[in-house]
Each structure stands twice: as structure tokens, then as C-alpha cells.
Amino acid sequence: MEKVVCGAETKRTGNPCQRRALESGRCKLHGGKSTGPKDKEKHRQSLKGNKNALKTGEYETISFDALSEEEQELIKQVSDDPKELIKSNIGVLEIRQRRILLRYAVEKQKKKPNSKLLNSLEEALTRLSGKELDYIRELHNVSAETTDNDNGSLDTFIDIMADIRDLRKSRIGS
Template sequence: MEKKKCGAKTRQGTPCKKKPLKNGRCRLHGGKSTGPKNKEKHRESLKGNKNAIVTGEYETISFDTLLDDEKELYAIIPEDINKQVKGRYKILEIRTRRLMQRYTIELEKNKPDFRFIYRIEEALTRIDSRANELIREMRELSINETNDENRPLEQLVSVLDEIRKKNNRSNEMK
């Protein structure tokens, strides 16, 4: 009689040789796990979960999760161009604000963790770089919008230029 094995793929790529539980997997590969009993309650519990946040640079921010003062800040941040670029820029500003708050809190501690402060400073530098990229993007978009508005004027200038060239050629022939 052949012994049953878990069979789950291990990190080495070989099948697991441990004894399986009722569901066919060993305790290390999901044999004991039955998952959350109430899926809806589990989904609700994950909303607003901030346990994994270290510096906040990669924190997911949506309008629904903004605090009241952040919503005011969101409304104040100037908008000039394309909605997507403006929205991304606004989120970066809010992210910067949150990082600065964490930075201040850490500095005010009796024994601040300077490694954490350094990580926040690095994150702020990366966010600032992204903000500069967005500003460049916004400039390019505004130049393109301006060019589209000036297209008829450019056409008139080119027509007048062609007329001048023809007049100069005809004057040279005389």
C-alpha cells in the first residue's frame, strides 16, 4: 500500500513528502487553513488596514480614505491641465504631507529611530522626483494645448510666408 503525500510544490521545486490532512495538503501547505468563515466580514476588516505601512510612500490613497483635512487640501491643490495628471499630482502632495507628519512624529520622540527618519527622507526624495516628472508632463500638455489653439494662426502665418516668397521670386525675375 502506497503512503499518501502532500505533493505541494516546495521552494526547491520538488513535491512535498509530508503526510496530508483531510483536504489533501499537509499543515504547512494549507491543510489546516479553511480561510475566513465570513468573507464579507473579512473584506470589511481589511478596509483601512494600515498595518503594513512603514513610510507611506507606497500607501494606497483614494478619495474615500482621505481624512477631512486632507480632503480640504485636495480641494486647494491647484489644477491646471489634464485630470489624470492633476489627480496624480494631488495624491503625491497628500502623500508628501503624510510622510512629513510621520517624520515630525518620529523626530519628537525621546529616542528617534534615525534609520526610519532616513527611510522617510529617501521616500520624500523619490516622491519629489515623481512630482517633478508630473510637472514636466503638465508643461508638455499645456504646450500641446496652446499649439492646438494656435493652429489657425500658424496656418495664416505659413500662407503669408508663402505669398512673400512668391512675391520675392517674381521681383527677382523682373
């Protein structure tokens, strides 16, 4: 019987792999053994809450059911007012920063802290601080626009009142 080889190209040399192939036509190193999870729903549930790939938390997916009760209360208070939305975005950034600081503290207390992870966490905090400043600027701009609009409405009201006053004066004088 002839030996069936894998044939997958190796990354290092680009030559075909010479290992013995399994029934799928590939060796166990090139995907011949794994056929993936049989029960997709069970697999989905097993991944829920998996934080194994989480490093800094800057880009962490945050779903409502994964939030703490305190965080859920914060989200429920979100408004459709632009100022309030910007404030809630700032709040989410604060939560992310808090979580990163907690990870930083835990890592720092280890006997041999991972310096790469600590640097990554510090860089993430710096980026989040920059985003927070952008939101604060945006909030300032929205507040300035609102104030200008309010002054415009007040000016319009004053003009209308002045017109009414002029109209009365003209009626009284005629």
C-alpha cells in the same frame, strides 16, 4: 493504517514534505489548515483601513472615503482644466510627502529607530520630489502652450481688425 504525508515540495531542498497531512491532503504548514474566510463581506470589511503592509505611503491606495475631511475638500476642488489637474496632482504628491514625513518623525523619535524604514522613507521622498518636478515642468509646458495659443488668437484678432480697416479705407477712397 498508513500514514498520509503532505507531499508539498519544500522550498529549500525541493524534496516532498514528510509531515502528516490533514483532511485536505496538506500539512498545516503547506495550507492544509486554512480554508480562507467563510464570510467574504466580513473579510472585506476587516481589511478596510488596514495599514499593516504600508511602509512609505508612496504607492498607497487613496480612496475618497478614507481621506480626512481636509483632504476630501481638496479633492472636491479638482477641475477638468489641464493646469488645474496638474496642480491637483501636485497637491496629492504634497499629501503623500506630508504623510511620509509624519511617519519619518514618528520612527525617528523611537528609542531604536528602524534604519531600513528611515532609508525607505527618504528614498520615497526623493522619488516623490522627482515626480513633483515632472508635474511642475508639465505645468510650465501647458502654461506656455496656453500663452502661445492666446497670443495666436490675439494675433488673429489684430489681423482681422487690420483687414476691416483696409476694407474701410478702400471703400472711402473709391
